[in-house]
Amino acid sequence: MPHINLPDLPGIRGPMAFRPETAKPLNELAEVLLRDDNNTLSRGERELIGTYVSSLNDCFFCQNVHGAFAGYYLGCDIPAIDAIKKDYQSAPISAKMKTLLAIAGSVQKSGKHVTPEQIEHAKKEGATDREIHDTVLIAAAFCMYNRYVDGLATMAPQDRQFYVNRAPQRAAEGYAGFDLYK
Amino acid sequence: MAYINVPDGVPGIRSLVMFRPETGKPLYALAQVLLRGESTLSEAERELIAAYVSSRNDCLFCMSSHAAASRCLYGKRENIVDEVLKDMDHSQISDKLKALLRIAGKVQVLGKEVRPEDIDAAKKLGATDREIHDTVLIAAAFCMFNRYVDGLASWTPTDPTMYAEMGARMARGYVMPNTPNTVS
Numbered sequence: 001m002p003h004i005n006l007p008d009l010p011g012i013r014g015p016m017a018f019r020p021e022t023a024k025p026l027n028e029l030a031e032v033l034l035r036d037d038n039n040t041l042s043r044g045e046r047e048l049i050g051t052y053v054s055s056l057n058d059c060f061f062c063q064n065v066h067g068a069f070a071g072y073y074l075g076c077d078i079p080a081i082d083a084i085k086k087d088y089q090s091a092p093i094s095a096k097m098k099t100l101l102a103i104a105g106s107v108q109k110s111g112k113h114v115t116p117e118q119i120e121h122a123k124k125e126g127a128t129d130r131e132i133h134d135t136v137l138i139a140a141a142f143c144m145y146n147r148y149v150d151g152l153a154t155m156a157p158q159d160r161q162f163y164v165n166r167a168p169q170r171a172a173e174g175y176a177g178f179d180l181y182k
Numbered sequence: 183m184a185y186i187n188v189p190d191g192v193p194g195i196r197s198l199v200m201f202r203p204e205t206g207k208p209l210y211a212l213a214q215v216l217l218r219g220e221s222t223l224s225e226a227e228r229e230l231i232a233a234y235v236s237s238r239n240d241c242l243f244c245m246s247s248h249a250a251a252s253r254c255l256y257g258k259r260e261n262i263v264d265e266v267l268k269d270m271d272h273s274q275i276s277d278k279l280k281a282l283l284r285i286a287g288k289v290q291v292l293g294k295e296v297r298p299e300d301i302d303a304a305k306k307l308g309a310t311d312r313e314i315h316d317t318v319l320i321a322a323a324f325c326m327f328n329r330y331v332d333g334l335a336s337w338t339p340t341d342p343t344m345y346a347e348m349g350a351r352m353a354r355g356y357v358m359p360n361t362p363n364t365v366s
Contacts, residue, residue, distance in 0.1 A: 137202075
């Protein structure tokens with residue numbers, strides 16, 4: 001049961017419906033960071049960063065919602081996403097993406113864990129300043145979303161297929177301006 | 183020096199939102215509604231939660247700037263801020279605020295660290311659902327802001343007078359800095 005009296009909706013939707021004033025900038029941030037097409041990182045790559053950080057933060061709801069988005073955009077199934085979460089170094093993703101996930105993993109621990117060597121490594125693999133910026137902010141933002149969802153003990157459907165089934169429709173409607181109750 | 187090419191001589195998060203105003207806009211809007219919007223927690227109390235979490239995340243820029251904003255908002259009772267940052271349990275704040283800061287401290291570690299006992303303790307002291315919600319979200323948001331500021335190694339001034347000026351400006355509200363593309 002959630003720690004406070006929230007509308008009966010899955011995950012972050014409960015507190016967002018409880019407090020629409022804060023939901024607005026939270027959703028606008030997700031939209032520009034994860035879904036805006038004015039970005040050289042694909043939607044799938046950005047969702048993968050969110051998924052990876054959510055798994056490190058052990059947030060079931062966020063890693064399944066965003067893992068399903070990543071799978072939808074990248075054209076892979078849950079086991080493939082799970083394999084990346086478990087060991088991205090051995091996964092069939094680009095060398096640049098591996099350096100960005102390394103940075104995201106450091107951000108998850110604390111901002112100060114990011115080292116000049118990690119940044120240099122990412123730049124050598126072709127990462128731009130803007131891509132590094134977005135990677136750090138996506139990782140930092142999920143350290144917020146994960147804490148918001150779990151810190152209020154929100155309810156998360158346990159069937160992982162639930163998230164996969166909803167991903168195409170959710171991807172089409174986006175993070176801003178959707179109906180929380182649908 | 184920051185890890186990416188942000189404007190010179192601009193401290194902390196201001197340099198980052200000038201680099202990327204598209205994400206800066208919702209970040210400032212979130213700070214404004216959480217820390218300055220309508221609430222039964224005072225602005226000084228909410229800034230104190232922000233400074234407390236930033237201190238636990240060892241983020242000197244956010245801790246110093248939000249502590250300065252809180253001091254400014256507490257006015258004659260500004261000593262409260264340093265008391266809390268030094269030893270929250272023995273500070274002179276209300277028991278309700280202590281219970282909320284304990285919840286914020288748990289959120290700083292990880293969401294799942296918040297236990298029903300922590301919530302019950304706050305409710306028994308009069309905290310409302312909305313105050314608990316906002317405390318959790320302020321603490322979670324500063325786990326983001328702190329990582330953003332330090333993860334890109336943005337400039338952290340060491341001169342206390344700079345933070346006093348920042349605090350006075352922040353006390354009036356969160357407004358995006360002008361970017362090179364904006365007419366000032």
